[in-house]
Amino acid sequence: MSPLTRKLLRDLWRMKGQALAIALVIATGVMMTVMMTGLVESLSETRRAYYERYRLADIVAPVVRAPDRLAEAAARIDGVAAVQTRITGGALIDMPGRAVPIQAQALSLPDRGAARLNDIHLTAGQGLARAGDDDILLLQSFATAWGLGPGDTLSVTMNGARRELTVVGLAQSPEFLFTAAPGEMIADDSRYGVFWMRHGALAAVQDQQGAFNQVLVGLTRDADAEAVKDALDRLLDPYGATGAHGRDGQFSDIVITQEIAGLRSTAASVPPIFLAVAAFLLNIVVGRLVQAEREEIGLMKAFGYTDTEVSLHYLRLVLAIAVIGAALGCLFGIYAGYGMTDLYLKFFKFPFLVFRLDPASFVIGVGASILAASAGGMLVLRRVFALAPAEAMRPPAPADYSRTGRVGQAVLNLVDQPTRMVIRRLTRQPVRMAGSVIGIACGMALSSAMLTIFAAFDVTIENGFAVADRSHALVGFNRAVSEDTILALKRRPGVMRAEPMRQVPVILSNGRHEHRGAITGLPEGATLIRALSAELAEIEMRRDGLIVSQVLADKLHLAPGDTLRVDVREGRQPVLDLPVAAVATGFSGTPVYMELEALNRALDEPGRVSAAALLVDGAQAEALYAWLKDQPAVAGVAIKNEMRAALERMMDEGAGQTRFILGALAFVLTFGIVYNTARIALAERGRDLASLRVIGFTRGEAAYVLLGELAVVTLVAVPLGAALGHGVTQLLAAAYSSELYVIPALFAPAAQGQAALVVLSAALASGLLVKRDLDRADLVETLKTRE
Amino acid sequence: MGAIAYTTRGLTKVYGDGHTAVHALRGVDLQVPEGEVVVLLGPSGSGKSTLLNILGGLDRPTEGTARFRDTELTGLNDRQLTRYRRDHIGFVFQFYNLMPSLTARENVELVTEIARDPLDPGAALDLVGLGARMDHFPAQLSGGEQQRVAIARAVAKQPDVLFCDEPTGALDSQTGRDVLAVLQRLNQSLGTTVMIVTHAASTAGMADRVIRFADGRITSDARNATKLDAAEIHW
Numbered sequence A: 001m002s003p004l005t006r007k008l009l010r011d012l013w014r015m016k017g018q019a020l021a022i023a024l025v026i027a028t029g030v031m032m033t034v035m036m037t038g039l040v041e042s043l044s045e046t047r048r049a050y051y052e053r054y055r056l057a058d059i060v061a062p063v064v065r066a067p068d069r070l071a072e073a074a075a076r077i078d079g080v081a082a083v084q085t086r087i088t089g090g091a092l093i094d095m096p097g098r099a100v101p102i103q104a105q106a107l108s109l110p111d112r113g114a115a116r117l118n119d120i121h122l123t124a125g126q127g128l129a130r131a132g133d134d135d136i137l138l139l140q141s142f143a144t145a146w147g148l149g150p151g152d153t154l155s156v157t158m159n160g161a162r163r164e165l166t167v168v169g170l171a172q173s174p175e176f177l178f179t180a181a182p183g184e185m186i187a188d189d190s191r192y193g194v195f196w197m198r199h200g201a202l203a204a205v206q207d208q209q210g211a212f213n214q215v216l217v218g219l220t221r222d223a224d225a226e227a228v229k230d231a232l233d234r235l236l237d238p239y240g241a242t243g244a245h246g247r248d249g250q251f252s253d254i255v256i257t258q259e260i261a262g263l264r265s266t267a268a269s270v271p272p273i274f275l276a277v278a279a280f281l282l283n284i285v286v287g288r289l290v291q292a293e294r295e296e297i298g299l300m301k302a303f304g305y306t307d308t309e310v311s312l313h314y315l316r317l318v319l320a321i322a323v324i325g326a327a328l329g330c331l332f333g334i335y336a337g338y339g340m341t342d343l344y345l346k347f348f349k350f351p352f353l354v355f356r357l358d359p360a361s362f363v364i365g366v367g368a369s370i371l372a373a374s375a376g377g378m379l380v381l382r383r384v385f386a387l388a389p390a391e392a393m394r395p396p397a398p399a400d401y402s403r404t405g406r407v408g409q410a411v412l413n414l415v416d417q418p419t420r421m422v423i424r425r426l427t428r429q430p431v432r433m434a435g436s437v438i439g440i441a442c443g444m445a446l447s448s449a450m451l452t453i454f455a456a457f458d459v460t461i462e463n464g465f466a467v468a469d470r471s472h473a474l475v476g477f478n479r480a481v482s483e484d485t486i487l488a489l490k491r492r493p494g495v496m497r498a499e500p501m502r503q504v505p506v507i508l509s510n511g512r513h514e515h516r517g518a519i520t521g522l523p524e525g526a527t528l529i530r531a532l533s534a535e536l537a538e539i540e541m542r543r544d545g546l547i548v549s550q551v552l553a554d555k556l557h558l559a560p561g562d563t564l565r566v567d568v569r570e571g572r573q574p575v576l577d578l579p580v581a582a583v584a585t586g587f588s589g590t591p592v593y594m595e596l597e598a599l600n601r602a603l604d605e606p607g608r609v610s611a612a613a614l615l616v617d618g619a620q621a622e623a624l625y626a627w628l629k630d631q632p633a634v635a636g637v638a639i640k641n642e643m644r645a646a647l648e649r650m651m652d653e654g655a656g657q658t659r660f661i662l663g664a665l666a667f668v669l670t671f672g673i674v675y676n677t678a679r680i681a682l683a684e685r686g687r688d689l690a691s692l693r694v695i696g697f698t699r700g701e702a703a704y705v706l707l708g709e710l711a712v713v714t715l716v717a718v719p720l721g722a723a724l725g726h727g728v729t730q731l732l733a734a735a736y737s738s739e740l741y742v743i744p745a746l747f748a749p750a751a752q753g754q755a756a757l758v759v760l761s762a763a764l765a766s767g768l769l770v771k772r773d774l775d776r777a778d779l780v781e782t783l784k785t786r787e
Numbered sequence B: 001m002g003a004i005a006y007t008t009r010g011l012t013k014v015y016g017d018g019h020t021a022v023h024a025l026r027g028v029d030l031q032v033p034e035g036e037v038v039v040l041l042g043p044s045g046s047g048k049s050t051l052l053n054i055l056g057g058l059d060r061p062t063e064g065t066a067r068f069r070d071t072e073l074t075g076l077n078d079r080q081l082t083r084y085r086r087d088h089i090g091f092v093f094q095f096y097n098l099m100p101s102l103t104a105r106e107n108v109e110l111v112t113e114i115a116r117d118p119l120d121p122g123a124a125l126d127l128v129g130l131g132a133r134m135d136h137f138p139a140q141l142s143g144g145e146q147q148r149v150a151i152a153r154a155v156a157k158q159p160d161v162l163f164c165d166e167p168t169g170a171l172d173s174q175t176g177r178d179v180l181a182v183l184q185r186l187n188q189s190l191g192t193t194v195m196i197v198t199h200a201a202s203t204a205g206m207a208d209r210v211i212r213f214a215d216g217r218i219t220s221d222a223r224n225a226t227k228l229d230a231a232e233i234h235w
């Protein structure tokens, strides 16, 4: 081994604490790159394979009732590779011991042979080939949630009639990677059921003999999806088509697409922060090393080592740290990736999900850390080049403090000598001090932003579930019913208040921007479900226009006063042009509101409602729900507390864990920076401090000179970090917000306080570690060594 | 005496400018033949180290020229100067300048590694009587021992020219004699040109030639009629 390599190893060992801290910061960045790009790769690749193997339809076109012969016409459309017609229908599953029935969807499978599109993956029991009319396949995740299996029976209400169905097998489907009750955005395996029946059997139940109510279409490779959708719409229009949509109109796919997009943007935005901080730290550490080894550099040059050879020595040090960090990061990344994969499997019901390592992510991770590290080192290496070899011949010059006179003498006169030493040091290297302040502020900003986002989730849940929606339960009807139903509901014991609602499926468009959703009609003066302004003030329902949620207004580029084209996909299917009257803040989903009567008038269906919001007397709730369960018109009852619990569980478990991990990483960052700052202060001042001790200063006084600087840097960094954190919060809030839920960029003093605590405790911990070293230092030894 | 190693003409070195300017060298004309042992004497601050730095390719003159064999040193760029030091020059510094993080042997290896025809590092340390302390770090050696390591390091590459800036300053007389004997042996066996800066006038006894410096100028340049053996020097 060459002597320079040995020097390198010994240098590394001597500064192992710092090297490790920096390597950890790098490792964190690389870990996130490897883990997240790996997850993106795994999720998208598994999804692709799953969709392909089970032939998930590219386009779905719902109709009211269309004759079977239309399937052939659909197959002849240019660009269509495969067609599968089927029947779907709502169902209520009555689980023993549960007051409200569970909403479910019944789907048909061909009587003979496998489904050409949207096939299922049988996980237990047998298929429907030899099944009877009352035999079903049940969605695996729902069965697991309720402890059901082949042989069990379910009491199900479909089309107003109750029947006992026998589970003969369990299945998974690419259509239901993620399930939630209709109108809810919350993952919940237990509150939404899916089951499959033989086509003939379901046709009999749904009065669809010789007909279908959904067409699934697979496209050829070069098909024009829009053209196919238009052709399908034209073909099916006479049969009550509500508009064909692609996978982007399919709830399960939307959720997973958004998750992948979120991962991708986090993978692109957060790791660079870590690498930038690592570059900065390396710059300081190597800068300080080069400063201290001035003579050795001169000496090597005097012996005939070239500038490049000498620089390379220091560059290798930087690279060693970068490579150690990157290697650790890759290992952590693989480990975390496997962990996250297990977690994702709880939410996304893939039959298989293998954590795939994207080789590119290693290359990118390692490459980026080496680049960042070199960038940090490179600036210093200029100084190595500039150093004259004759430097080695001279005795070390005392550090030049002559240019610190800018601090007013008046100020200096007020303080004691140790404090003067602190002040002089702070003002002597303003750039480095600023760097440390900014670095710590970045760490604090990340922490505070993460914690603020936690708080924002809670606020979203609170606002969405308690402020905007004050109901206890939502009753959905099979079809638009007369408002007398509300009066009947109001008279039921246990109902303290009942307010009507009407939900109408629509396609909203503004120029080329389009959104498929629903308009919610609410009566004037509604008290249970309300539209709120950004300041949480109630917005009155309007007869003359729509109240559009902020997310949707952004998506469709709308402002109050604009006109929105509303293509109603129900009843007479009118196309209306309605003005946007106001923009409401949204918490989850993308609601659009309108005054109920005005909506009904526009649809030419006066006095109709499709749902009711209830306030329920807790003591009589059980009886009320039991009664509702037996009402044929009731499609489902959603109990708010259950939704809320499910949402909170989801936040804590899945997304929540990711965010918690990010918070912990921010701690690593802060600690890395503060510890390095402290170590360097000790290295640079070890001799001065030993001299102080020789003169007769106590340990505490010496430590004060050392740590005073650190304290000032930290205290300046905290308010800056709070401000930066607010900025990062806005970026994160925008990144995490989606059409599913909206995360506000709020200012959370508690989160800022906790982040400040994180920074201060990291500072305290590193201060103590360094003070321990200071106390241990051998005075004679320290004084004997140069610098 | 055959070829000339160094020729300087009007060598001048000024540090700084204006009224704070320090004239370290004020026009030095000098010729050093190959294989000569030259001792430089003179009061502190008279410019001895500065001259050595310029001849050794560590520094450049403000004015004047310095030639090594056929090469004009003042005409070399940084890369060529580095090459020149690497191929021809050995240094022993006034301050020992060992790498604190390398052992004695490794400090020697630092130089032998890039030399064309080096001695074995162990043998070089044996020469200065430190064969047994090879694996000690500088912090574990006394000042004199450190200086001997520095000499072993300079000698090990078997340079054409050896510059020694106060090589015996920190040594007792016996060790000093041993060190000088090493230098002398190198000169005699390999014909190495040796330039020694010293405050110990008695060292002059072993030189072919003694140059006295004062205030950046040569004040006397004398040839020794008889050269003493290093072992006979007293101080």
Ligand SMILES: Nc1ncnc2c1ncn2[C@@H]1O[C@H](COP(=O)(O)OP(=O)(O)OP(=O)(O)O)[C@@H](O)[C@H]1O
Residues within 6 Å of the ligand: B015, B016, B022, B023, B024, B042, B043, B044, B045, B046, B047, B048, B049, B050, B051, B094
């Ligand atoms: N980098 C520098 N900047 C300014 N002045 C310098 C510098 N290096 C040397 N000098 C000055 O040049 C003069 C000659 O210095 P030099 O080191 O050559 O003296 P010296 O003869 O070797 O002295 P000593 O015996 O004390 O080592 C001195 O006055 C010194 O202060």
Ligand SMILES: [Mg+2]
Residues within 6 Å of the ligand: B048, B049, B050, B094, B165
């Ligand atoms: Mg000198």
